[in-house]
Amino acid sequence: MPVETTPSETYRQDLVDSGVVIKTEGLWKTYEMGAEKVHALRGVDLEMGKAEYVAIMGPSGSGKSTLMNLIGCLDTPTSGKYWLAGRQVSELDDDELAYIRNKEIGFVFQTFNLLPRATALHNVELPLIYNGTPAEERAVRAKKALEIVDLTDRMMHKPNELSGGQRQRVAIARALVNSPSILLADEPTGNLDSQTGEEIMGVFQRLHKQGNTIILVTHERDIAAHAHRIIHIRDGKIESDERTK
Numbered sequence: 728m729p730v731e732t733t734p735s736e737t738y739r740q741d742l743v744d745s746g747v748v749i750k751t752e753g754l755w756k757t758y759e760m761g762a763e764k765v766h767a768l769r770g771v772d773l774e775m776g777k778a779e780y781v782a783i784m785g786p787s788g789s790g791k792s793t794l795m796n797l798i799g800c801l802d803t804p805t806s807g808k809y810w811l812a813g814r815q816v817s818e819l820d821d822d823e824l825a826y827i828r829n830k831e832i833g834f835v836f837q838t839f840n841l842l843p844r845a846t847a848l849h850n851v852e853l854p855l856i857y858n859g860t861p862a863e864e865r866a867v868r869a870k871k872a873l874e875i876v877d878l879t880d881r882m883m884h885k886p887n888e889l890s891g892g893q894r895q896r897v898a899i900a901r902a903l904v905n906s907p908s909i910l911l912a913d914e915p916t917g918n919l920d921s922q923t924g925e926e927i928m929g930v931f932q933r934l935h936k937q938g939n940t941i942i943l944v945t946h947e948r949d950i951a952a953h954a955h956r957i958i959h960i961r962d963g964k965i966e967s968d969e970r971t972k
Contacts, residue, residue, distance in 0.1 A: 747810075748909065748940055749775040749798060754807035756793050756963075767793040769963035770807070775942070777908070780935045782943045782954035790963040792913060795944045799832050799911045800824050812908070829858050833902030837914035839894045841886045847873065847897045848882040851904050858905075872900035876930055892923035899930055909940045916950055928953045 754771040757764050767790045775781055785791040796802040797809060800816060809816045811827065819827070841850045851869040860868070873882050876896040886894050895915060902910055912931070916924030932953060935941050943954055951957050955972040958965060 746777045747774050748777050748812050749773065749942075750810040751797075752808045754794075754797065754809060755805045756790070756797065756802070757805040766963050768797070768804070771960075771963075771965060773958070773965065773968075775940065778935070778938050778940055780931075780941045780943075780953075780955045782945055782951035782957045783960060784945060784948075784951050784957060785960035785966075786946070789960045791944050791960045793963075794960065795911055795913055795942070798942065799834060800828050829854055830905050831907055831909060833905065833907040833910045835895070835898050835902050835910065835912040835915045837917040839886070839898045839918075841894060841897060841901075843886050846883050846885055847878065847889065847893075847900075850886075850897055851901045853901060854905050868904055869900070872904040873897070875903060875934075876900045890923070891919050892926055895919065895923075895927050896930060899927075899934075903934070907939075909942065910934065911942050911944075913944045914946070915943070916945070916947070921949075924950065 751771050751773045754768055754773075755766065756768040757766050759765075769790075771790075771794060783791045783794060793802070797804055798811075800811070803817070812831065816824070842853070848866070848869050851872050852865045855865040855868060870879065870882065873879050876899050878893060878896050878900065881889060881893055881897075884893075886897070889897065895918075899910075899915075910931075915931075916927055919927060928950060931941055931943070941954075943951070945951050952971070956968070956970045959967045
C-alpha cells in the first residue's frame with residue numbers, strides 16, 4: 728500500500744520542489760517593554776529561492792535585524808509561520824533548531840565575534856568543535872574554508888595580528904566551514920573602510936556564484952547594490968521588493 732502524505736507534508740515537498748528555501752506568512756514579532764508593546768515586524772510575507780542574493784534595507788528600528796534573527800532561527804516569531812528548506816520552524820524541537828543553526832546557516836556579523844587569543848584556524852574550527860567533528864577533519868575543513876577567502880597565509884595569526892578586512896574574512900570562513908546552504912550577513916562591512924568593504928563584497932560575490940544563498944542586512948546603498956534583489960523594510964512591513972539584476 729502507498730504511504731499517505733498529510734497536506735502539510737505535501738506543501739513542504741511543493742516548496743522544496745519549487746526551489747523556495749525561505750518562506751514566511753504573516754510573520755509578527757512583538758516585544759513587551761513594560762506596559763508598552765513594540766511591534767518590530769507586522770505581518771511579513773516573503774519568499775526567497777535557492778542561490779538568491781538578497782539585501783534587506785531599512786532605517787534604524789525598521790525591523791530588518793529582527794527579520795534576520797527570525798530567518799536565522801536565533802529568535803521565534805510572536806505569530807505567523809516560517810518554513811526553512813520546506814520545514815516549518817515552529818514544529819522543530821531544540822535539537823533540530825540547533826542543528827539547523829550549526830549546519831544549514833552560516834552567520835557573519837559586523838563585529839567579527841572572533842576569539843582574541845585563538846588563531847584564525849582555531850576560530851574557523853569552532854563550529855566543528857561544537858558539533859563534535861574529529862580534530863583531523865576539523866583542521867582539513869577549516870583550512871579549506873580559509874583557502875576560499877584567500878587567507879591560508881594568515882591561518883596561524885591571531886585577530887590582533889590581522890587587518891579589519893582579514894578578520895572579517897576569517898569570520899566568513901567560519902560561517903562557511905559547515906558548508907551551509909544559506910549565509911546571513913548583518914552589516915558585514917559596517918566596521919570597515921570603503922575599499923576593504925568592497926573587497927569583502929567581492930568575497931560574497933564569489934560565494935554567490937558558487938551557489939550559496941546570501942542574505943545581507945545593510946543600511947548602505949552601495950553595499951546593497953551588489954545584491955540581485957533588494958527588500959526595503961519600514962515600520963515592520965515590507966515597503967518594496969525589487970530585483971535589480
